[in-house]
Amino acid sequence: MTDLLNRISNTDCTKLCHRVVDGLCGREPPRRADYSATWSLQEWLQLLDFLTALFRLAVGSNISDEEVLAKLSDVNSSHADAVLSVLRARQQDIRCALLDRTNNISSATLQDFDWQLKLALSSDKISSLNTPLLGLSLDVRENGALRPVTMEMSTEELSTLISSLEAANKMVLQLK
Amino acid sequence: MEEVDKILIHALRQVGTEVAEEVDSLKQFSSELIVEAVVRCVRVIESGLGGALPTSLPPGMSARFRVGMSLAQACQDVGYKGEIGYQTFLYSNEPEIRSLLMFLVEKLPRERAEASDQSAGKSAVLQRAIAAALRAQLAASWVPPNCRLPLHWETQSQGALHSLHVQPLSFPLCSKASDRKHLKDVKDYHRDVLPPVTAQTSGHASTAASILERHASELSAAQEWDNEWKSQGLLSRLTPQEYCSRKLTRLRKRIEEQLRSAAAPSSESAFAVSRSTSELSELLQTFRGSAPSNHVLTKGSHFTHTQKFSFTQETAAAAALSPVLAGRHSEGDVQLRQEEELASLQQQFQQLCSDVDQLTADMKHLNVTNAQVLDELKQRELGNAEDDEKMQVKKKTVDLLPDAENNLLKLQSLVEGGAKRVVNLAAQWEKHRAPLIDEYRRLKEICSNKDLESNRKLSEIKSLHEKIRVSTEEAKKKEETHKQLVTELESLPKDVSRSAYTQRILEIVSNIKKQKEEITKILSDTKELQKEINNLTGKLDRTFAVTDELVFKDAKKDESVRKSYKYLAALHENCNQLIQTIEDTGTILREIRDLEEQIETENGNKTVSNLERILDDYKAIRQENSALAAKIREG
Numbered sequence: 001m002t003d004l005l006n007r008i009s010n011t012d013c014t015k016l017c018h019r020v021v022d023g024l025c026g027r028e029p030p031r032r033a034d035y036s037a038t039w040s041l042q043e044w045l046q047l048l049d050f051l052t053a054l055f056r057l058a059v060g061s062n063i064s065d066e067e068v069l070a071k072l073s074d075v076n077s078s079h080a081d082a083v084l085s086v087l088r089a090r091q092q093d094i095r096c097a098l099l100d101r102t103n104n105i106s107s108a109t110l111q112d113f114d115w116q117l118k119l120a121l122s123s124d125k126i127s128s129l130n131t132p133l134l135g136l137s138l139d140v141r142e143n144g145a146l147r148p149v150t151m152e153m154s155t156e157e158l159s160t161l162i163s164s165l166e167a168a169n170k171m172v173l174q175l176k
Numbered sequence: 177m178e179e180v181d182k183i184l185i186h187a188l189r190q191v192g193t194e195v196a197e198e199v200d201s202l203k204q205f206s207s208e209l210i211v212e213a214v215v216r217c218v219r220v221i222e223s224g225l226g227g228a229l230p231t232s233l234p235p236g237m238s239a240r241f242r243v244g245m246s247l248a249q250a251c252q253d254v255g256y257k258g259e260i261g262y263q264t265f266l267y268s269n270e271p272e273i274r275s276l277l278m279f280l281v282e283k284l285p286r287e288r289a290e291a292s293d294q295s296a297g298k299s300a301v302l303q304r305a306i307a308a309a310l311r312a313q314l315a316a317s318w319v320p321p322n323c324r325l326p327l328h329w330e331t332q333s334q335g336a337l338h339s340l341h342v343q344p345l346s347f348p349l350c351s352k353a354s355d356r357k358h359l360k361d362v363k364d365y366h367r368d369v370l371p372p373v374t375a376q377t378s379g380h381a382s383t384a385a386s387i388l389e390r391h392a393s394e395l396s397a398a399q400e401w402d403n404e405w406k407s408q409g410l411l412s413r414l415t416p417q418e419y420c421s422r423k424l425t426r427l428r429k430r431i432e433e434q435l436r437s438a439a440a441p442s443s444e445s446a447f448a449v450s451r452s453t454s455e456l457s458e459l460l461q462t463f464r465g466s467a468p469s470n471h472v473l474t475k476g477s478h479f480t481h482t483q484k485f486s487f488t489q490e491t492a493a494a495a496a497l498s499p500v501l502a503g504r505h506s507e508g509d510v511q512l513r514q515e516e517e518l519a520s521l522q523q524q525f526q527q528l529c530s531d532v533d534q535l536t537a538d539m540k541h542l543n544v545t546n547a548q549v550l551d552e553l554k555q556r557e558l559g560n561a562e563d564d565e566k567m568q569v570k571k572k573t574v575d576l577l578p579d580a581e582n583n584l585l586k587l588q589s590l591v592e593g594g595a596k597r598v599v600n601l602a603a604q605w606e607k608h609r610a611p612l613i614d615e616y617r618r619l620k621e622i623c624s625n626k627d628l629e630s631n632r633k634l635s636e637i638k639s640l641h642e643k644i645r646v647s648t649e650e651a652k653k654k655e656e657t658h659k660q661l662v663t664e665l666e667s668l669p670k671d672v673s674r675s676a677y678t679q680r681i682l683e684i685v686s687n688i689k690k691q692k693e694e695i696t697k698i699l700s701d702t703k704e705l706q707k708e709i710n711n712l713t714g715k716l717d718r719t720f721a722v723t724d725e726l727v728f729k730d731a732k733k734d735e736s737v738r739k740s741y742k743y744l745a746a747l748h749e750n751c752n753q754l755i756q757t758i759e760d761t762g763t764i765l766r767e768i769r770d771l772e773e774q775i776e777t778e779n780g781n782k783t784v785s786n787l788e789r790i791l792d793d794y795k796a797i798r799q800e801n802s803a804l805a806a807k808i809r810e811g
Contacts, residue, residue, distance in 0.1 A: 014369070015369070018365070018369050025344055025346070026343060026344045027343055027344065027376060027377075027378075028378050085361045085364070086365075088361040088362070089361040089362050089364065089365035089369075090365065092362075093346055096344075097344070100344075111342075112340055112341055112342050113340075114340035121303060121306060121307050121310065122307060128303075130303075137340075139341075175430075
C-alpha cells in the first residue's frame, strides 16, 4: 500500500506529508482535488490513513527511526527519507496535537468561546434602561459533533457564572 | 489699566468675539467691536435676552439708534446700574466702556459649571442619538439580500457576524525547546514549508482570533506558573526543573491509580458485554473500541491483549477450516464414502479427544502427586538436618563428660573471657560513640540553623515578590494619574498665564500698601496741624481773656486805658473776621478745585462733541423721517 507514495516526486511527497501533519494538528488537511489524477479515491483514503497512523504511532509511542523506515520498507529510500525528515521536523507539533487530544477526553469539551458586551438602551416597556448585557457563545464539542451554546446574562448572572467558574478552577488546581 | 484690558479681551475672545491680535487695550476698540462684544456677552449671560440682538451695526442712523437703545436696555435688564444710553455704544468713551465690559465679564457664568453641564448633556445627547438611530433601523423593513440597496448594506448585511473560530498556529519561536538532534530538519521546515501565520488559517476572519487566543493561552499559562512557583514552588526548595518533574511523576501516579480503579470492574465483567456505569470506564471502553487510535492513546491492558489474541486465533482457525469443507462439498460422486470416512474420522477424533482429556486428567493427577511427594521429601530432609544438629551437640557433650570438672572450669573461664571482652568492647564503643554523637548533634544544629536561614530567606523572597507586585501596581496607578493630569493640563486654556496674574496681583497689593502708608502719614500730619491750631487758638483765647480783664480793670480808672480797651476789642473782632475770611477762602478754593475736576471729567467725556453728534443724529433722523414722509406723500 505504501508504494502508492512512489507515484509522486520527492518534493511533492514532502509537501503532502506536511499537509497531512497540518490536518493532524487541526489545520487544513490536504485536498483530494490536488491529487485526484494520481490516486483513486480508495487509494487516497488508504494513503491518508496510513500516513496519519504512522505519524501518530511514531510520535505517540516514540519509536526509533529504524522502525519507521521498516514500516516504509516498500517505498523508495528517498521518499522514506522525506517522510522521516517531515516526522522529525514536525515532532513537536504532532506531540502537541496528541497531547491536546488526550486532554480533551471528557464527553464534552469547549472548542471556542466568544463574547459580546451590549448595552440595552430601552425596552418595549421602559424608555431608558441602560442595562449592560453580556452575550456569551460557546462551541462545545460533544461526541465529535460541534454544538453551539448561546446565552445572554445580566451583571448579576455574569458574576454568578464567574464565581462558579472560579470554584471549578480551584478544584482543578487542587487536583494538581 | 493694561492688565485689566488684557483680561477683558481674553474673556471676550473666549465668549466668541473676534478681537484682532494687534488690539491690546480698550482704546483701540471700534464701536462695531464694542457692540459685538456686548451682544455676545449678553447672549452668554442670558440667551433669551441677547437672541434678538444683531452682532453688527446696521448702516442707517435710525436703525443704529434703535440697536443702541435695545442694547442699553438689555444691559440694564442684566443688572448694570451705571449710566448707559445708545451713545455709550456709538460714541464710546474709554472709562464707560471699561466699566460696562467689566460688569458683563464678571457676570459671565463660571467655566467649570459650564463644562460639567456640557459633559452630562453630551452623554445624554449621544444616547438619545443612538436610540433614535436604532429606532430608525427597527422601523426600516427587512429586505432580502438580493434586493438590498447600498443604504441597507450597512445595517442588514451579515458581514460583521463572523463567529469566532480558533485554529492552532505554528510559530518558529515556540518550538525552540525541541531537541537538538533534529534541529536541521526543523530549520528546513521553518524556512521552506511553514507558511506565515496569516496563511495558516483557513479564513481571514479567524486569523486575528487565533493569534489572540494563542497569546492569551500562553499568557495565562505563564501567569499560572508564576503564581504556582511563588506560592508552592519556592517552599519546596527545588529548582524549577526538579519541581516540574516531581509534579509530573505525582500526577502520573494519580492518573494511573484512577485509571486502574476504574478499569478493574470493567475487566471482570467484560465477557458479558454490559458495561460498567462509571463514565471513565466507558471512556476507556471507547478507547479500546477505536482501532486506529488504540495504539496511540492507550497501551492496552493485559486483558485487551488476551482478548484480541483469542479472537484472532479463532478467526484464523475458522478461515483455515472453511476451504477444506468447501472442497469436500464440491465432489458429489464420492460423497457417501466421504461421509463414512468423515463419520469414522469424527469418531476417531472424538476418541482421540477423550483420550487426550483422560491423559490430561491423568497428567494433572500425576503432577499433583508429584508435587505432594516433593513436598514430603523436602520436609523429610529438613527433619534430617535438625536431627543431625541435635546429634552433634549431644556427641560433643558426651565427649566432654569424662573430664567434667576441668571442662566445666574451662567453660567458665571461656564465659568470663567472653564477658570481659564484651565489657571491653562496650567501653571502646562508648569511646567512639561520644565524639560521633557530638558530631551528629553539631551537624543537626547546623542543619536546623540552615533550615531557619532558608526559611527566613524564603519569607524575604515572598515579601519581596509582594512588594514588587504592590509597587508595580502603584507605579501603574501613578502613571495613570500622571496621564490624566497631563490630559487635564492640555485641556486647560494655555493663553492665560497664571503666574503673571498672581505677580500682578501681588504688585497691586504692595502698591496699595504703600499708598495706605502714605495716607496714614498725611492723616497724622493733618492731625498734628489741627492740634497745633487748637493749641494756638486756646492760647490766643486765654491771652485775650487775661488782657481783656487787666485792661477792663484799669479802664475804670483811666480814660486812656479805656480807649486802648476799645482798640483791643476792635482788634480782636477784626482778627476774628480775618480768620473767618481765610477759612472761607480755603473752602471756596476747595470748591473751585472740585469744580475744575468735574469740568475736566466732563471734558474727558467729550460731552460737547457728543452733544453735537447727537444733534447731528437728530437732524439726520429728522431728515430721514421727512424723506420717508415725502415718499409716503408721493406714494
